[in-house]
Amino acid sequence: xxxxxxxxxxxxxxxxxxxxxxxxxxxxxxxxxxxxxxxxxxxxxxxxxxxxxxxxxxxxxxxxxxxxxxxxxxxxxxxxxxxxxxxxxxxxxxxxxxxxxxxxxxxxxxxxxxxxxxxxxxxxxxxxxxxxxxxxxxxxxxxxxxxxxxxxxxxxxxxxxxxxxxxxxxxxxxxxxxxxxxxxxxxxxxxxxxxxxxxxxxxxxxxxxxxxxxxxxxxxxxxxxxxxxxxxxxxxxxxxxxxxxxxxxxxxxxxxxxxxxxxxxxxxxxxxxxxxxxxxxxxxxxxxxxxxxxxxxxxxxxxxxxxxxxxxxxxxxxxxxxxxxxxxxxxxxxxxxxxxxxxxxxxxxxxxxxxxxxxxxxxxxxxxxxxxxxxxxxxxxxxxxxxxxxxxxxxxxxxxxxxxxxxxxxxxxxxxxxxxxxxxxxxxxxxxxxxxxxxxxxxxxxxxxxxxxxxxxxxxxxxxxxxxxxxxxxxxxxxxxxxxxxxxxxxxxxxxxxxxxxxxxxxxxxxxxxxxxxxxxxxxxxxxxxxx
Numbered sequence: 001x002x003x004x005x006x007x008x009x010x011x012x013x014x015x016x017x018x019x020x021x022x023x024x025x026x027x028x029x030x031x032x033x034x035x036x037x038x039x040x041x042x043x044x045x046x047x048x049x050x051x052x053x054x055x056x057x058x059x060x061x062x063x064x065x066x067x068x069x070x071x072x073x074x075x076x077x078x079x080x081x082x083x084x085x086x087x088x089x090x091x092x093x094x095x096x097x098x099x100x101x102x103x104x105x106x107x108x109x110x111x112x113x114x115x116x117x118x119x120x121x122x123x124x125x126x127x128x129x130x131x132x133x134x135x136x137x138x139x140x141x142x143x144x145x146x147x148x149x150x151x152x153x154x155x156x157x158x159x160x161x162x163x164x165x166x167x168x169x170x171x172x173x174x175x176x177x178x179x180x181x182x183x184x185x186x187x188x189x190x191x192x193x194x195x196x197x198x199x200x201x202x203x204x205x206x207x208x209x210x211x212x213x214x215x216x217x218x219x220x221x222x223x224x225x226x227x228x229x230x231x232x233x234x235x236x237x238x239x240x241x242x243x244x245x246x247x248x249x250x251x252x253x254x255x256x257x258x259x260x261x262x263x264x265x266x267x268x269x270x271x272x273x274x275x276x277x278x279x280x281x282x283x284x285x286x287x288x289x290x291x292x293x294x295x296x297x298x299x300x301x302x303x304x305x306x307x308x309x310x311x312x313x314x315x316x317x318x319x320x321x322x323x324x325x326x327x328x329x330x331x332x333x334x335x336x337x338x339x340x341x342x343x344x345x346x347x348x349x350x351x352x353x354x355x356x357x358x359x360x361x362x363x364x365x366x367x368x369x370x371x372x373x374x375x376x377x378x379x380x381x382x383x384x385x386x387x388x389x390x391x392x393x394x395x396x397x398x399x400x401x402x403x404x405x406x407x408x409x410x411x412x413x414x415x416x417x418x419x420x421x422x423x424x425x426x427x428x429x430x431x432x433x434x435x436x437x438x439x440x441x442x443x444x445x446x447x448x449x450x451x452x453x454x455x456x457x458x459x460x461x462x463x464x465x466x467x468x469x470x471x472x473x474x475x476x477x478x479x480x481x482x483x484x485x486x487x488x489x490x491x492x493x494x495x496x497x498x499x500x501x502x503x504x505x506x507x508x509x510x511x512x513x514x515x516x517x518x519x520x521x522x523x524x525x526x527x528x529x530x531x532x
Contacts, residue, residue: 061142061175065527066166067505068215068512069519070181078176081121081142082168083107090115092126095154098259100125103161107168123147123164125157136217137182140164142174155261156182159215166213169531183215185459187428187478188511189265190504191220194245195276196227197439197485201249203493205256212260214508219257220326220480222267224312226275226296227488235315236308238280250319266320269328270309271298271368281308286334288343297333300368301350310375317379325381326405329369329389334361336412355396362391366398373399384428387411387420400425403477407432409463417462421472429459429479435507437500440487448481450502451521457506458514481507502528 061080063073089104090112091097097113103123104111118124128150129137135153138160149160163181167174190211192199204219211219223230228241231250245253254264275296278285284305286297298305317325334344340361341348351359354367373383384403388411404420407430420427429435434457438445459476460467468476481503483496491499505528509517517524 058176061177064163064167064175064179065519066163067524067528067531068183068509069517070163070179071513072180073175074178074180075175076143076177078143079145080173080176081145081147082171082173083109084121086110087121087123088112088119089123089125090118092124092128096125096127096157099154099158099161102259103165106165118146120145123149125161126150127152127154127157129156134182136186137180138163140174140179140181142176142178147174155217158212158261162213162215166531183512184514185476185478185511187218187480188216188508189218189220189478189480190216190500191222191265191267191430191480191482193222193225193483193485194230195223195225195485197488197493198228198230198241198243198245199493201245201253203497204253207497208253208257208260208262210504211262212257214504215512216504216508217261218263218265218324218480220265220267220482222269222326224268224276225273229276231316231319233312233315235311236277236280239277241276247319254320254322263322263324264320265322265324265326266316267326267328268309268312268316269326269330270372271300271305271365272296272330272332273328274298274309277308277312284308286344286347288337289345294333294344296331299346300364301346306368306371309372313372313375314379317376317381323380323382325376325379325383327369327372327376327383327385327389327402330386330407331388331411332365335365335391358395360394362394363396365389366391366394366396369402370396370399373402377401387427388414390420392419403428405430405480406462407436407482417468418472421468421475424475427462427476429462429476430482431457431462431464431479432482433464434461435479435481435503436484437481437496437503438484438486439496440490442486447499448503450504450506450525453503453506454509454517454521454524458510460514478511479507501532 058077058079060075060077064070088110089100091100091114094114101111129152133152136155136159138149138151138156140160140163141148147164149157151157151160163179164174190207208219229239230241230244232244232246233240257264273296278298284298284302286294286299288294334340334347337343344361347361347364351361351364355363369385369389376383384405387404387406388408390398390404392413392415403426405428406417406420417427434448434453436445437448441447456465458467459479460473462468481500483500502525519527
């Protein structure tokens with residue numbers, strides 16, 4: 001009866017200790033044999049066996065719950081891994097020292113540097129994998145009481161440490177098995193309008209840490225607009241607003257971002273949105289045929305206008321060493337007039353002089369954007385511009401290497417996204433229907449919700465709520481949530497952080513894996529609350 005009760009307990013899952021059977025007459029392996037002369041029939045020379053030792057039986061591990069969700073997990077049986085005092089982080093390559101030190105500090109472990117040996121409980125970071133693999137991919141293996149994270153580049157290894165950090169958050173356990181993971185889209189960003197509303201250095205750094213843990217890899221800084229120019233300038237100090245970031249502060253932000261594999265993407269918007277610059281250079285202000293000043297617009301018929309903006313582009317190229325640059329190009333007020341040539345005859349005259357009798361104001365504006373692209377291209381940057389800076393029916397074509405940051409379909413002469421995609425242009429998704437967080441909700445804007453992004457948006461939904469055909473997916477490089485501060489005092493910076501918290505998490509989930517998520521929205525939100 002006792003044996004029967006034990007079997008029943010195991011079968012019901014009450015106990016996890018089981019005995020391994022030898023098949024020797026049903027005797028448990030390791031049982032003490034009877035002494036010589038007993039009915040057991042064991043010879044006197046037989047040594048005594050050790051005391052019975054139970055072994056553990058584990059259920060198959062469950063897929064880890066992380067944001068964004070991992071793409072693949074192969075379950076296994078085992079206890080998993082959790083950090084404990086005395087355990088180490090070791091690296092197989094000195095290029096992973098930053099990633100190793102960071103995760104060691106976050107989990108309260110010691111960083112042992114580059115080593116060939118491993119101990120039980122170690123986290124080991126290494127470079128490796130197939131040539132040509134996605135550099136942001138990684139493999140995370142929990143086995144034998146330790147953790148191995150490998151990737152073809154340090155970015156992938158870093159993302160593996162973010163997954164591990166989330167797995168063990170709050171005393172949890174990293175499940176046994178193998179995670180294989182990579183993002184669907186190579187560009188995953190948050191853009192901040194620090195021109196209209198200055199944000200503190202510490203607040204921006206907090207966002208950098210948040211973005212890194214969520215596997216974002218870009219932070220856009222729109223730091224010049226009509227309301228302010230917010231970064232110290234040595235070439236044109238006269239344009240800088242009183243409340244601004246010093247270059248030393250920006251360098252700290254850029255360095256922190258780089259340590260999280262985040263590129264800071266600067267934007268000096270032109271030829272519109274230059275009000276703060278023009279306040280110090282009124283001679284370059286665009287004026288209409290009646291002599292009235294046009295808000296935020298620089299007069300692109302004047303050579304000095306291009307020289308001023310090029311000074312700034314060249315100056316800040318050294319401060320922002322990342323691979324990307326945003327040229328702006330949107331909402332040039334001259335081209336929002338009913339008849340641009342009649343309203344701005346000096347622009348029409350300059351266009352005819354430069355491009356012949358058929359030259360238009362739109363041609364002149366396209367030439368302006370191309371000239372600024374030439375300036376930035378010399379610094380070996382990949383450039384983007386807002387989609388309404390690409391004008392239709394122009395004889396001058398925008399540079400082929402300009403990526404289109406598609407945000408709206410409401411501009412004059414608006415075109416559907418396939419007008420950009422079909423000719424082969426690469427596009428980034430800033431869809432203002434889902435991804436624009438505009439302070440004060442002016443015009444028709446409403447604050448985006450994480451639930452709506454999570455349930456209705458994906459990177460192919462570029463305009464409104466309709467996805468472009470799947471054949472264009474490869475030309476959509478990614479997307480970005482954008483914080484615009486049109487009514488700067490509508491929210492404090494802490495309210496902004498709280499307001500974008502769930503939209504950020506939903507956005508990165510869909511950029512990492514655009515398919516239907518496994519979790520429902522309530523489950524996803526509950527997970528976010530647990531991980532924060």
